[in-house]
Amino acid sequence: MDVTITNSVLVQPAHDTPSEAIWLSNVDLIFSKFYVRTTYIYGSIEEPDICVWQRLREALPKVLVYFYPLAGRLINDSSREFAIDCNSEGVLFVEAVTDSDIEDLRDFSSISQLSSLAPTMDYTQSITSLPLLLLQVTKFKCGGVALGVTISHMVADGMSSLHFVNTWCDMAHGLDMMVPPYVDRTLLQARNPPQPFFPHPLCLPFPKLLHKEGQEEGNFPISFKRFRLSKEQLNCLKEKAKDDSSKEAFTSFIALTAHIWKCVCISGNLLKQQETKLYIPMNGRERIRPVLPCGYFGNAIFHASPIDMSENIVSQPISYIATKIAEEVNKIDDHYIRSQIDYLELNPNLKIEVSRQGKLYPSMVINNWAHLPIYATNFGWGKPLFMGLTLNAPEGYCCIKPNSENDGSLIIEITLRSDRMDRFGKLLYEF
Structure with missing residues (x-):
């Protein structure tokens, strides 16, 4: 164009x-x-x-x-x-x-x-x-x-x-x-002196992709696609994600993220011993104590980082994966946030390295925009038909957004290698 x-x-x-x-x-x-x-x-x-x-x-x-x-x-x-x-x-x-x-x-x-x-x-x-x-x-x-x-x-x-x-x-x-x-x-600001208490996987290298002996990665193009799941499909996923023992109910985002992680691991035919990790950016404005002032202008993003072996993600039910994700998401409280700020204070070089890690797969970044007012931008021409990121994202990047029709459905935007994308697109609707 x-x-x-x-x-x-x-x-x-x-x-x-x-x-x-x-x-x-x-x-x-x-x-x-x-x-x-x-x-x-x-x-x-x-x-x-x-x-x-x-x-x-x-x-x-x-x-x-x-x-x-x-x-x-x-x-x-x-x-x-x-x-x-x-x-x-x-x-x-x-x-x-x-x-x-x-x-x-x-x-x-x-x-x-x-x-x-x-x-x-x-x-x-x-x-x-x-x-x-x-x-x-x-x-x-x-x-x-x-x-x-x-x-x-x-x-x-x-x-x-x-x-x-x-x-x-x-x-x-x-x-x-x-x-x-x-x-x-x-x-x-970091505390004086800094007091990191938790490990912070955000600051660690992504797991390397393992290959079978004699197998090479190949030169496949990277593909970007957009998928839609209806409100009814999301409710079905949430029901499937319930833990049979506790019947714990998960949010649409947790259930969908668990399903996406499973589909990506299956579509990649990963080795059983392959480590795979999620990076889930979380808004810390209301998780820190005291909460940040309304209108806080800057970055207040902290990452939940569940990690597991591909064998478990592929073989275990969605309830297992959703529970693992929810546990990491729920860790993002005031103690965790203060710990991460302090950890970065003691490791200043990581501040640059974190944002320069270009390859994600077999790990993923999953951004949750489901509740952001991305269609409220009306200059007098009505709401936008589309709003989205404009970037050549690495393989493994995913963003979950609301549908512009406000009908309860969600849009999944994902970047994968083309051969993996074809299988992922089929698996996404099988549940």
Whole structure:
């Protein structure tokens, strides 16, 4: 898909904002040099191109008055790796057009097509010279609109990014700020002295893929696909995941994650002694004590990391896998969170290594977006037809999202090797 950029400008806050250096927590710094790209797609709207761009561009300086760290730049800090210099240098706002129609995107499963709708990063440049937020508004020939958001993960996690975008929407409608961002991150400081108590698998290398003697991995293409499970199918999975002895009920996310893990292990025909691990990002805002302030702007992500042998995941019932996942998820409380922050304080090099581990399989990252307001981004054109990540994810990356129809179904987006994907797609619906 050909996209033509018609204008590009740096946008500053509408008036003076605090000129300060914002301290970054250990939980921010593990995402060093990593930007997240997301794309929102809207159906045909009856509004001239210039009005579409103007509506968003005029609201942007207003919202940046509150989210002023996004208009700054990273600086090297003498005591830590980076801090945010709130210098109001600005965020990049790009206007673009394409001769393509939204129908050309089909089911939004082509990452190469979506990639042209969100700003890309030039990682050859010094990270301290790059904007922390880049935005692109693209008008389709059919009248549809795409909003691409590229944001530094050191500055914001998914919750914070959505907080910014949805507030931007409100201000484009002339509404006042509802939940101001809380930008002080010192609430997530390590203890003095640090007191890590738990092991933290997030900081350990992924298990290596074992091969049968004489077997090689082969050169198969990586495939990205999207699947849907209905509310009825999810209820069936939840019922199947109940422990026969305790009859413990699991959430849709736990039951579905257990099923996905099992299907991935079976589809890969892994050796029995193969270790496989899940990385499940968890929002720690309400798990820490005291809870973080409403509107906390930054990273508050902590990982549950269940691990087991492939033989067990393949042979045991879903109730066994769901119980193992739930146990790790339930560990993420105030004690665990404080321990992880302290562990990273004592192991500063891991902050960079954690975000640079490119190969996942036979392990997985499973992101839970099921309850995030990803379809609340309405600039006056209705809710988006699609919202999703725009990245070439490694094999083993998975994201669980709500369906745009709000019918109780869930969307599974997953990246696997093409031969494994074919079998996974069949196994997913066998339960």
